[in-house]
Amino acid sequence: MADNKQNAEVMVSEVHKKIRAAFEAFDYESNNTVDVREIGTIIYSLGCFPSRADLHDFIAEVEEDHSGYIHMDKFLPAMTKVLLDHKFPPIPEDILLQAFEVLDKEKKGYLELEELTKYMTMEGEPFTQEEMDEMLTALADREKNVIYYRDLLSQLTIDTGM
Template sequence: MAALEVSITNDLEKRIAEAFEVFDHSGDKTVDVREVGTIIRSLGCCPSEAEVQEVIVRVEDQETSGSVHLAQFLPVVAQIISEYKLQPASPEELLKAFQTLDKENKGYLDREFLTKAMMEEGEPFTQEEIDEMMAVAVDPVNGTIPYEFYINQIMINIQPNIYSLIPKVEEVQKRKLGEGLIESDLMK
């Protein structure tokens, strides 16, 4: 396969490339296609498995099936993020979801009840995902999940949101476009 050029022109693309490179174990700007979901999630995006599969269809290398090159991955994921797709739920959306499950308005959920709901409703969580959540969510004193506290915990631990880079990228693009227009006017 011919070497593909990768041009990184802004902070958003830099963050995507850095996340990709963590999984590029051979240093050839490729990753195993099975890592695509993990890379996207490491950026703070929240795709469903179906959405991950849609991305894979767009980025998988046709010559070497099973791999993804950064040159194919970068523009697709940058576009998805620039369109504000795959964003995590807001604290308000999370609270509403927990309150919907809390039929008795207790302010907490039982571990067993939430585990069952997460494994049987919507897109099922894996046991590993549930274990990770429960490690943070469960009150060690009474074994319940006080969901407002849990929501606050996960919001504190979120790294700077990748979607916050979009306005800066758009501003730079507008400035470059304006400079291009000025240059073309000078050429007349």
């Protein structure tokens, strides 16, 4: 039994390290707080992909009095529970690939930026313009004005092996 307890403590310690590192990357003033608008990015970087509603609920749980800021003391235990309970899992890569292939009717292996933007901002759970700009800045081939979705899959699916 002692081994199981020790393993659990090591696992929690590792999870805490990952969470702290992700949080601190956005703690620009080094005061253990981040802007509430960064929380989605922090959570995604930890391999979790909540719906907008789930993200909204999570923020409501950890935000300090609607101040627009989230403190590490509130974020750490809430995010630890999310990771240990495997809440907000990523979508499997093969499912994402199928989705992109449906959009790529001509089987070119890429989508034009305008076309992808239309799908991502008008269908399903739409991306905001800011989210779209961030994704395209990071992943688009600006010379050809396209996005190669197979390259995108590795960015959207994260190895969560803990």
